[in-house]
Amino acid sequence: MDNQSLRESARALFPGGVNSPVRSFRSVGGNPVPIARGEGPYVFDAEGRRYVDYIAAFGPLILGHAHPAVVGAVQRAAAEGTAFGALTPGEVELGRRLCEATGLERVRFVNSGTEATMTAIRLARAATGRDIIVKFDGCYHGHNDGLLVKAGSGVATLGLSDSAGVPEAIAGLTAVLPYNDPEALRAWFAANGERTAAVIVESIAGNMGLVLPEPAFLAALQEVPRAHGALLIADEVITGFRLRYGLSGRLPGADLVCLGKIIGGGLPVGAFGGRAEVMSLLTPEGPVYQAGTLSGNPLVMAAGVAMLDQLATGQPYRRAEELARHLENGLGTAIRRAEVPASVVRDGSMLTLFFRATPPRDYAEARESDTAAFARFHAAMLERGILLPPSQFETWFVSAAHTEAAIDATVVAAHEALR
Ligand SMILES: *Cc1c(COP(=O)(O)O)cnc(C)c1O
Numbered sequence: 422m423d424n425q426s427l428r429e430s431a432r433a434l435f436p437g438g439v440n441s442p443v444r445s446f447r448s449v450g451g452n453p454v455p456i457a458r459g460e461g462p463y464v465f466d467a468e469g470r471r472y473v474d475y476i477a478a479f480g481p482l483i484l485g486h487a488h489p490a491v492v493g494a495v496q497r498a499a500a501e502g503t504a505f506g507a508l509t510p511g512e513v514e515l516g517r518r519l520c521e522a523t524g525l526e527r528v529r530f531v532n533s534g535t536e537a538t539m540t541a542i543r544l545a546r547a548a549t550g551r552d553i554i555v556k557f558d559g560c561y562h563g564h565n566d567g568l569l570v571k572a573g574s575g576v577a578t579l580g581l582s583d584s585a586g587v588p589e590a591i592a593g594l595t596a597v598l599p600y601n602d603p604e605a606l607r608a609w610f611a612a613n614g615e616r617t618a619a620v621i622v623e624s625i626a627g628n629m630g631l632v633l634p635e636p637a638f639l640a641a642l643q644e645v646p647r648a649h650g651a652l653l654i655a656d657e658v659i660t661g662f663r664l665r666y667g668l669s670g671r672l673p674g675a676d677l678v679c680l681g682k683i684i685g686g687g688l689p690v691g692a693f694g695g696r697a698e699v700m701s702l703l704t705p706e707g708p709v710y711q712a713g714t715l716s717g718n719p720l721v722m723a724a725g726v727a728m729l730d731q732l733a734t735g736q737p738y739r740r741a742e743e744l745a746r747h748l749e750n751g752l753g754t755a756i757r758r759a760e761v762p763a764s765v766v767r768d769g770s771m772l773t774l775f776f777r778a779t780p781p782r783d784y785a786e787a788r789e790s791d792t793a794a795f796a797r798f799h800a801a802m803l804e805r806g807i808l809l810p811p812s813q814f815e816t817w818f819v820s821a822a823h824t825e826a827a828i829d830a831t832v833v834a835a836h837e838a839l840r
Contacts, residue, residue, distance in 0.1 A: 427467050450800070459486025473830060480659045483818070491728055503718075504715055519692065523667050533689060538693075553596060555619070555620040556597055558600060558784040562658075578596070596609060600622075618651060653674065657678055679692070690725065747825070748819060755832060763776050776792070
């Protein structure tokens with residue numbers, strides 16, 4: 422089927438023609454590209470047209486598409502049986518690697534990042550006997566009811582539902598504070614500390630475009646919740662194993678850590694972990710219920726082990742970062758030449774080009790970006806064979822499989838597109 426027939430068939434089958442909303446290209450307009458296959462830094466649409474890919478499945482594919490070690494591991498695992506509903510060697514293998522690389526004492530595997538944050542919050546509530554959760558505006562932690570919440574009218578009020586179908590009674594248990602604002606965090610805890618179970622935060626914010634955490638904010642996150650008996654939940658679903666082998670290192674004191682994306686090698690995965698004492702509150706050891714028919718699935722575990730084997734050498738990180746730096750420099754030059762008010766934010770192999778003269782510090786600033794300009798830029802890049810994440814508020818992912826040629830082609834396209 423050609424691209425257009427696929428899109429039409431999909432629209433008749435799935436709401437908005439997709440199974441996850443950002444894929445619809447709603448925020449950039451234009452037609453979503455149905456992808457038939459991928460190879461290294463490239464994806465190919467249903468008509469065989471090739472694109473340099475910076476979506477990378479929204480984060481997992483740090484080794485690029487169809488890495489032979491990952492594909493081989495999944496094929497071998499599939500031949501041995503796809504699911505058992507029992508402990509398997511693959512879980513022990515990946516679990517051990519995760520704990521060794523992260524310092525987490527215990528982990529549990531789930532099927533998505535959404536499940537990981539959902540259960541981390543349940544655990545934090547059980548551990549503290551408190552109900553209220555603090556999150557930060559612009560951070561995304563999956564589509565759990567209690568996390569689809571926007572800020573209320575003031576920084577010291579509880580949140581409001583940010584999706585139809587989320588009861589205000591649930592949204593009202595979440596407070597939303599500005600990212601990178603240690604004073605707002607202190608003020609919240611001074612007034613509501615004894616009611617607050619946990620703070621959940623992206624160690625590096627990747628879901629409002631890339632927004633880097635400032636040192637004073639990171640320091641407050643490690644100090645303030647603990648001082649009030651609340652837990653810190655570091656959401657490392659994007660950043661875990663993205664910048665280096667293990668956690669990002671931004672929030673070393675976190676009580677619970679959520680993982681996903683890279684650790685499953687591109688298969689559906691999530692995990693959360695922490696100290697044995699907190700994790701032992703989970704069933705069957707403790708009273709906090711959590712389960713999953715396909716959790717720790719052998720194909721996922723095999724893909725994760727193969728992925729981590731490749732990453733353990735550190736080489737893919739050096740390579741991906743070198744390429745990302747090359748891209749950052751090229752985009753910077755293109756922005757200056759075109760004299761457009763735009764800025765590039767990068768950390769390791771993650772990057773966002775904001776149509777805003779200076780990098781945003783929080784979601785309010787990120788939202789000041791010229792999203793119409795981003796939409797035009799996205800379309801112009803797509804025309805030139807470069808597939809960017811279809812929103813100003815997403816992070817571009819460079820993989821270790823990108824090549825100098827692919828990056829150079831991207832920079833040339835950006836020079837043209839920005840004009
Ligand atoms: C992607 C993401 C999630 C949700 O993971 P899913 O597997 O999509 O449910 C949670 N937190 C962060 C930071 C993410 O980027």
